[in-house]
Structure formats: structure tokens, C-alpha cells
Amino acid sequence: MVLLHVKRGEESQFLYEASTCIGVEQLAYELVTIYNGRLKVSRVCSEIEELAKYGTMLPPDMLGLTDEQVDELHLVDEWADRCIPSGGWRFNRDPVGRRNGRQPQAKMGDILTKAVEDAKTMISKKFINENKRITMQTVQEALDLLRGAVTIVYPMQLPPHDPIRMEFSNTEDLTGTQASLEVIEPSKAQLWFAGKLMLNERLLGEIVGQNEKTKIIVKLTKLNEGAPGREPVITEEARKQMMLHAYRRQEELKKLEQDDDDQYLDSAWSDSRSLKRQVHGLEDVKFKFTK
Numbered sequence: 001m002v003l004l005h006v007k008r009g010e011e012s013q014f015l016y017e018a019s020t021c022i023g024v025e026q027l028a029y030e031l032v033t034i035y036n037g038r039l040k041v042s043r044v045c046s047e048i049e050e051l052a053k054y055g056t057m058l059p060p061d062m063l064g065l066t067d068e069q070v071d072e073l074h075l076v077d078e079w080a081d082r083c084i085p086s087g088g089w090r091f092n093r094d095p096v097g098r099r100n101g102r103q104p105q106a107k108m109g110d111i112l113t114k115a116v117e118d119a120k121t122m123i124s125k126k127f128i129n130e131n132k133r134i135t136m137q138t139v140q141e142a143l144d145l146l147r148g149a150v151t152i153v154y155p156m157q158l159p160p161h162d163p164i165r166m167e168f169s170n171t172e173d174l175t176g177t178q179a180s181l182e183v184i185e186p187s188k189a190q191l192w193f194a195g196k197l198m199l200n201e202r203l204l205g206e207i208v209g210q211n212e213k214t215k216i217i218v219k220l221t222k223l224n225e226g227a228p229g230r231e232p233v234i235t236e237e238a239r240k241q242m243m244l245h246a247y248r249r250q251e252e253l254k255k256l257e258q259d260d261d262d263q264y265l266d267s268a269w270s271d272s273r274s275l276k277r278q279v280h281g282l283e284d285v286k287f288k289f290t291k
Contacts, residue, residue, distance in 0.1 A: 001206060005128065006031055009228060012125060013220070014038070014134040020205030020212060024191060024198045028220075030136065032189040037139035037221060038123045039182055040167060045116045045144050047164045051150075054094035054110040055102035056083050057162040064097045079159035086153055108153045115149030118142075143168070187222040195230050213269040 013035060018027055062075050077100055085104035092103040103109065119142040127134060147168050158165040166172040175179035192197040193216060198207055208214050219228040234242070236269065265281040 001212055003133075004031070004202060005215065005217045006035070007036065007217060007219045008221075009219070012128050014125065014127055015132065017133050017134070017206060020203065020208070020210050021206050023200070024204060024207070025200035026200050027133060028189045028191050028198075029186050029199070029206055031218070031220060032184050032186045033136055034134060034139055036183055037136065037143070037178065038134075039121055041123050041139060041146070043141045043172075043179055044143070044164060045119055047162075047167070048112050048116050048146060048150065050099060051092075051104075051162075051164060052109040053103055054099035055085075055089065056080070056091055056100055056159055057153075057164075058099060058100055059159075060161060064207050066097070074153070075229055079161075082155055083154055083159055086155060093123075111149050111152055116147055119146050132249075166231070178234075184222055190221045190223060192221060192228055193220045195227060197227070271282075280287070 002020055004016045004018060006016055007014045015032060016034065020032070046107070056079065058074075058077055059079070062070060062077060065073070067074070080100050080102065084215055085102070085108050087105040087108050089102040091101050093101045104112070122142040123134060124139055150164060150168075160166075163172060174183065193207060198204075198218070208216055217231060221228055232239075
């Protein structure tokens with residue numbers, strides 16, 4: 001299996017294994033599915049963290065309004081009493097006015113927090129340094145873990161307008177958000193290897209060879225984004241070591257400049273009479289004084 005180090009721009013994303021017999025089009029679909037899935041997990045984790053602090057999402061017509069404005073407009077959150085967390089709730093006002101402030105009790109909140117931590121670990125970029133692969137099943141397991149935690153805390157489910165529920169049902173609307181710019185449509189995905197576009201009609205083995213133990217770096221881009229930047233000649237770690245060596249050398253030169261020019265005269269090799277003493281056998285003469 002060929003080991004693929006997947007990047008988006010200059011940022012590493014995950015490791016993936018694929019056979020040399022797989023088509024580039026199918027490979028691009030699988031990589032984009034994992035890439036978008038990791039983004040979904042990150043979005044859900046972010047919203048669950050808010051859910052554990054401030055409760056469920058307010059209806060769209062109440063978002064960002066103050067209590068006075070809600071009273072004036074006679075607006076009511078019809079889902080507040082339907083979607084009550086297990087074990088009750090305590091009030092914790094949302095400073096940005098997105099959620100109703102009905103925070104789950106500490107025990108239920110810990111369940112949500114623990115699920116978020118575990119899900120983030122399952123899709124962590126640190127797996128690249130540990131040489132661990134991520135698959136579509138890994139992403140699905142992370143989503144299932146989050147869904148299970150939310151179901152435990154909210155057995156009556158979340159309101160239909162809550163972004164967490166919409167993410168789980170794949171009905172989320174990312175229009176006008178930063179997240180929409182990050183997501184890549186599978187039909188518009190492109191793969192690049194060694195600065196060249198990988199054509200969809202070719203097989204992976206035709207591009208990288210038939211050696212199943214090959215490790216390559218591929219970069220994901222959107223259609224018409226252009227070629228991504230090439231990989232640097234040296235690694236980031238090697239660059240840091242070179243800069244550290246140059247800095248130490250510079251400091252040594254500064255110290256030498258500050259030293260006196262005739263300091264070397266104190267050294268044994270600078271003694272002009274050293275050769276004469278060696279010829280006469282007086283180099284290591286020792287005197288012993290007796291009474």
C-alpha cells in the first residue's frame with residue numbers, strides 16, 4: 001500500500017493508505033471525503049463545547065436579541081421546554097446571544113466535554129508524526145461518538161434548527177461562513193504530486209510507480225485554484241537546526257572580536273624560545289630542592 005501524506009496548501013492534514021491500482025478519481029473522492037469529514041467533526045466539536053456551556057440554540061428569529069427586544073416582539077423559544085438536558089439545567093447566559101443559557105448539569109457537561117476530547121484525538125494531526133493512518137471509518141466513528149454523547153445528554157434530541165442536529169443529519173447550511181470556504185466539493189477536487197496535476201483517468205501506480213511501499217506527499221486543491229507551492233528542499237526541523245547553528249557561530253565570532261588581540265601570547269605554542277629549549281633538552285627540566 002502506498003502511504004500518502006495529504007496536505008492542503010502547506011498544512012499537513014493526515015496520512016492515508018491506498019493501492020497502486022486505485023484510480024486517481026476514486027482516490028481524490030476518498031481523500032476529500034476524509035478531509036471534509038474532519039472539518040465536520042471539528043465544527044460539531046466546537047458547537048458541542050458551546051452546548052455544554054450555554055444550552056441549545058435559540059430559534060433563528062431570536063438570535064442576538066436582548067431580553068427586552070424578545071419581550072417587545074413577543075417571541076418565545078418553543079423548543080426550550082421540549083429539549084431539556086438529562087439531570088436538569090442551570091442558567092448560564094450566552095454572551096453572544098446564540099443559545100438559551102440552559103446549561104446542562106456538571107455531570108452531563110462532562111460527558112459532552114469528554115466526547116469532544118476523544119473525537120478530536122481520533123482525527124488529530126499528531127497522528128502524522130506517529131505514522132498512524134486515518135480512514136473514512138475513523139471519521140465516522142468520531143461522529144458516532146459525538147452523536148452518542150449528545151443523545152445521552154439530550155434524549156429528546158436537539159431543536160431542528162440547532163447546528164449540531166443539522167450536522168448529524170447532513171442538512172447544515174454553511175453559506176456565507178468561513179467553513180464554506182474550507183469545504184471541498186468532491187467533483188471539484190484535484191490532486192497534485194511533485195508539482196504536477198494527477199489526471200483523473202490515470203491509476204496511482206502509473207504516476208508513482210508500482211512499489212507498494214512508496215511514501216508520497218499529495219496536495220488537495222479546488223478546481224481552478226492553480227498549482228500549489230512545491231515542497232521545500234529541507235524540512236522545517238532541518239531549517240531550525242541550521243538557523244540555530246548559524247546563531248551559535250555568530251555569537252562565537254562576537255566573543256572573538258571582543259577578546260584582546262594579544263591574548264594568544266599566553267599560549268605555549270606562541271613562545272618564541274620553545275624551539276631553543278627543545279634543542280638543548282631544557283623543555284621539561286624539573287628542579288628538586290633539598291635541604
